Amino acid sequence: MVERIKMPELPVERRLKSFDEVALGYSEEMARVEASRCLQCKNPPCVKACPLNVNIPAFIRHVREGNYEKAAEIIRSSNCLPVITGRVCPYERQCESACTLGKKGEPVSINALERFISDWELSRGFCIPAKIPEKTKGKKVAIVGSGPAGISAAERLALEGYEVSIFEALHMPGGVPLYGIPEFKLPKDVLLKGLKFLDELDVEILTNVVIGRTLTLNDLLSDGYDAIFLAIGANYPLSLGIPGENLCGVYFASEFLMRINLMRAYKFPHESDTPISVYGHVVVVGGGDVAIDVARCAVRLGADSVTILYRRTEKEMPARKVEVRRAREEGVHFSFLSQPIEFIGDENGRVKAIKCIKMELGPPDETGRRRPIPIPGSEFIVDADTVIVAIGQTVNPLALRGFPHIKLSKKGTIVVDPETLETTYSGIFAGGDAVTGSSTVAMAMSTGRKAAHFIIRHLSR
Amino acid sequence: MESYMLRWGEMPFKIISKKKLAEKIKMIEIEAPLVARSAMPGQFVIIRVDQRGERIPLTIVDWNPSRGTITLVFREIGLTTMKLGRRRVGEEILDVVGPLGNPSQVLNYDRVCMIGEGVRISSLYPRLKYLKKCGSHTVVIAYAKSGDEIIMEDEISRLSDEYYVVTSDGTRGFKGTAAITLHNLLKESKMKVEVVLAVGSPLMLRSIAAVTKRYQIRTIADLSPIMLDGLGMCGCCRVIVGNEVKFACIDGPEFDAHLVDYDNLISRMKMYRSEEQLSLKIHMGG
Structure with a gap:
């Protein structure tokens, strides 16, 4: 064998x-x-x-x-x-x-x-789709968000002969794979080459258009779009809600990664104008893939040490094992069963330490993982010159401004018919992280394909 | 609308006109039809000059939907604003996105006092224009270090019912600070206003807030923390208002001036000071 x-x-x-x-x-x-x-x-x-x-x-x-x-x-x-x-x-x-x-x-x-x-x-250049579609359907679909969900829906719709416009609020298309995933996992020139097929399909990508600000969903409807697919992701950063989170040197993972991936701050000052301030002892809070990505970026930016604080143990960590292994090889340390309770600043308002508490694992919670419980009196101090909080994101409802007809769940995700992915407003569909919460690229793409299928059905009625 | 739309990779944001308002302070009119169509007073855009450029926020000072243009005013203080200042009429910049942030909170008041500092005096203009159209009574205090930095004087004084100039060196108007001037106006009961809006450095905002607190006048501060996406994604612009964390880009940029944590704002605004200087030194030689 x-x-x-x-x-x-x-x-x-x-x-x-x-x-x-x-x-x-x-x-x-x-x-x-x-x-x-x-x-x-x-x-x-x-x-x-x-x-x-x-x-x-x-x-x-x-x-x-x-x-x-x-x-x-x-x-x-x-x-x-x-x-x-x-x-x-x-x-x-x-x-x-x-x-x-x-x-x-x-x-x-x-x-x-x-x-x-x-x-x-x-x-070898690029794989051109077997048939170049003609815009035979005479109908237009607007897609909000150019991440994997939006792109995969656009591809399906274009292949079926619909006119498709993707609206992207940032200055470049790609969504999380562009601004969230580091270069060393997904080089950006590879990503952008991989989006070229959208040109072949004549899908237009309109960058710098913020739905909810530049145009509203109402504008799209009145401008003649026959259906809308909301693939707006989950990109509003969650905070720990503890004292000192606004100190200088405390980043949300989203800002940290956006500076590095979208703005190429790792090439500052010679090839990029966007700075990033990472030095000394770097502490990352969280246990998911984003925490690992952030830690590995910090290593490359020349941190003296990089430590990941996670409130459970390695066993419960949602991050992928292969990336955890690579992070360890690169010198990232882990401190398990540790939860920050306060960020402590110096006289200039920059973080200098984190007050933490030790945790122990109790009975399993609703996710099936054992619930971490603080151990009274176990507080300890960790030195930190830079902190990155990587504990997740939720849906950013900016795109829905001025359009109250779309219902959100208690968690803030967009409510859809699970069968068809149609929202509470007829003709507007939603998919990707905006519906599921943070998930994988393949999951987001599968919802994009599914939405396209039901959008086509909706438009053929 | 279709014709306004620009595909990714096109370089559409052309500079239509350009004017020097004071030493290092420039005004540009730039093509951005979609922004011009929906801008409201108090909103801003984020611009990126070139491929390697950073994203910075600038208040939309004026707009013309039929020409499809917006007007921006900036001080050439960092690498990005210097690059922007060097762009000539007819040249383009890479990205303009907006309008971002919420429209100003003062637009529905009948009696409004607005205070602007230096380059940010320009930010009063769109609010003033709107209030004037609504028939509100407006008082403007234009404050700067020196008289030559009192910008857009004709446009602004023409639209104000009362217009005061204050400079710290006394080269124009009252000598002193905006806060002292405001205090004097309020003390002598010369001025009856329902709301005060202030735009400028956090230090000035803090002193204005201290004055109006004594007189219990609702006061709005237009904050300008460092921003990145301006869309509520990164949290870079977070500010503490009444012990709550807010994102200036989507919750602001205006907040209750009496509740803002100015120390935190000041330290966060200085966060990249040394990097900014390094980058200026490398690219502008000083």
Whole structure:
């Protein structure tokens, strides 16, 4: 039995000072060997475990036979952003968790093969969709937000002959993969090349248009859009609500990552005008993928030390194991069962320390993870020159301003009919993180595809 | 609307006219039709000059929906404003997004006093224009370090029912501070106003708030913390107002001046001081 081919990685010493991509991708030979491991199950469980139901065995068979174009076509029929998913999918929880080979040994490295095909596509220019659609339907759809949910809906609608406009509030398209995911996991030039197909489909992307400010949803309706898809994400940062959170040197993860990813602050001052202030002992609060991303950025920005504070233990940490391992290799420390209760500032209003409390694990909570409970009298002080709070985001309702017809849940997510993804206003649909709360790229894309399907049905009535 | 829309990658924001208002203070009129269509007094835009540029907020000083233009006034103080100041008429900048923030809270009052400091005197103009149209009584205190920084004097004095100039060096108008002038006007009961709005440095805002608190006059401060997206995504512009954390970009930029934590605002506004100087030194040689 051939062993699973490991993803080649940039050596640790080269990662410490650079934002170069860490996972290097398979060579052609590696891909062919890895593809040969696939059992080609008759009733493939991996396909069901993929939120986009990519026909995995079929594309892998084509990789094995060296027929990359065919493989790309198969992926593309279910997933228009392999350039993103091939790099950031938590495959160990999705397709690869179901792989038959994984029952006795290591699953097929499906994700690495998808990435291989996506890289191959990019290297030869771009894979043009099989049919260039004509705008035959005579109807227009507005999509609010240019992240994975919005883009995948746009692709479906354009292929069916609808006129599609994507409205993006920032100055560049891409959503979280652009401003949230660091360069060393998803290089931005790769991402932007991966969005080129939208040009081929004649989808227009209108940047610098803030729905809720520049235009309202009412404007879109009265300007002749026949349906709207809200893919506005969940991008309002959550705070700990403890004293000192407004001190200088305390960042929300969103600001920290936006400075680095969108504004390229890591190239300040020579190639970027946007500064970032990271030095000394850096402490990151949180245990998700964002906390890990932030910590690894801090390492690269020259922090003396980087420590992640998490209130539960490693076992409950939602972050992906592969990224936790890479973070450790890069020198990130972890302090488990620790919860900040106050940020302490110096005389200039900059953070200098964090008062924390030790936690212990009690009985499981509604998420099934054991609930952390503070241990009375266990307070301790951690030195910190820079703090990044990475405890999650919620929906930012700016886009809905001046349009009260769309109902939000108690958690602030957009309420939709689970069957059709239509909101409480007929003709306006919603998907992605705005509906589910923070989730994965593949999940967001699957809601985008589903919404497109029901938008088409709505418009064909 | 269609023709106003610009696709990603196009460079549409052309500078139509440009004027020097004072040493290092410039006014530009720039093409931004969608912003011009929906701007309200008190709102701002975020601009980015070039590919490597940062995003900075600037108050929309004036707009003309039929020409499709907006007017911005800025002091050339950092790298971005210097780059913007060097752009010539006919040249373009990369990004303008807005209108952002909420419209001003003073627009529904009958008797309004507005105080502006230096370059920010310009921010009073759109509010004044609107209030004048509504027939409100307006008092303006224009304050600057020196007389030559009292900008837009003709436009603003023409629209004000009462117009006072104050400079700290005494080269124009009263010599002193805006707060002292305000205090004197209130003390002598010369001025009856329902609301005071102040635009300028946090130090001035704080002293204005201290004065109006004594007279129990509702007071609004237009804050200008550092911003990044201006859309409520990053939290960079967060300010403490009445012990609550607010985002100036989506909750403001105006807040109750009596409740703002000015110390916190001041320290956060200085957060990148050394980086800003470094970047100026490297790119502008000083």
